[in-house]
Amino acid sequence: MSDIAQRLQEIRDRVAAAARRSGRAPEEVALVAVSKTFPPELIREAAQAGQRLFGESRVQECLEKIPALSPQLRWHFIGHLQSNKVRKVLPLCEAFHSVDSASLAQDMDRIAGEEGCRPQIYLQVNVAEEARKFGFAEEALRRAIGPLLELPRVEVVGLMTIPPLAADPEASRRHFAALRELRDRLEAETGVPLPGLSMGMSGDFEVAIEEGATVVRVGSVLFGGR
Numbered sequence: 514m515s516d517i518a519q520r521l522q523e524i525r526d527r528v529a530a531a532a533r534r535s536g537r538a539p540e541e542v543a544l545v546a547v548s549k550t551f552p553p554e555l556i557r558e559a560a561q562a563g564q565r566l567f568g569e570s571r572v573q574e575c576l577e578k579i580p581a582l583s584p585q586l587r588w589h590f591i592g593h594l595q596s597n598k599v600r601k602v603l604p605l606c607e608a609f610h611s612v613d614s615a616s617l618a619q620d621m622d623r624i625a626g627e628e629g630c631r632p633q634i635y636l637q638v639n640v641a642e643e644a645r646k647f648g649f650a651e652e653a654l655r656r657a658i659g660p661l662l663e664l665p666r667v668e669v670v671g672l673m674t675i676p677p678l679a680a681d682p683e684a685s686r687r688h689f690a691a692l693r694e695l696r697d698r699l700e701a702e703t704g705v706p707l708p709g710l711s712m713g714m715s716g717d718f719e720v721a722i723e724e725g726a727t728v729v730r731v732g733s734v735l736f737g738g739r
């Protein structure tokens with residue numbers, strides 16, 4: 514078995530164990546293999562080991578890598594996206610995890626109409642309200658979300674967050690719980706289901722799953738340090 518195949522198996526086992534601890538089936542948690550900065554050879558190795566879902570965070574890297582790899586692979590865009598780059602990347606990725614403003618969601622909706630795409634989006638929340646971080650503040654999202662749920666082309670599937678950097682994964686727990694609680698509140702207020710919770714990275718994905726993550730974004734523990 515290749516190193517990547519072995520690490521992938523270990524990560525899958527850890528995902529499954531954390532899902533069971535939270536009373537869910539392992540299949541209820543999707544693993545996005547974050548391949549940003551890593552070359553196509555390593556992506557192919559992960560694909561050979563059965564991984565289909567990959568995440569990239571830069572538009573230029575998407576344009577270079579995605580068309581050169583197997584069409585069987587599925588791609589999620591996980592980085593900050595500027596409106597002027599939406600048209601390039603929209604046809605390449607099925608979901609966008611970091612939609613951090615109403616105007617970006619509206620631009621994506623319009624361009625998705627023109628390009629004939631139906632992207633899934635996660636609204637990024639700055640749960641800890643850190644000064645230099647992208648994402649909606651909670652109250653701002655409560656005010657903004659209504660019209661976003663009515664956009665015809667983009668499907669708002671849930672929320673995403675990146676908690677403050679911390680050495681101890683337990684430090685992320687309250688932020689993940691806050692995202693879940695906000696989701697529950699938005700569902701109650703809008704009557705629209707928001708099943709997706711994109712939270713958890715290499716250092717804290719198990720805690721995120723215990724707090725309800727439906728999709729974890731894992732890079733370095735699979736592909737190595739960047």
Ligand SMILES: *Cc1c(COP(=O)(O)O)cnc(C)c1O
Nearest residue numbers: 547570591714715730731732733
């Ligand atoms: C890079 C990145 C990840 C993966 O981070 P690792 O710590 O390498 O697992 C997850 N989410 C986002 C938004 C990222 O930019």
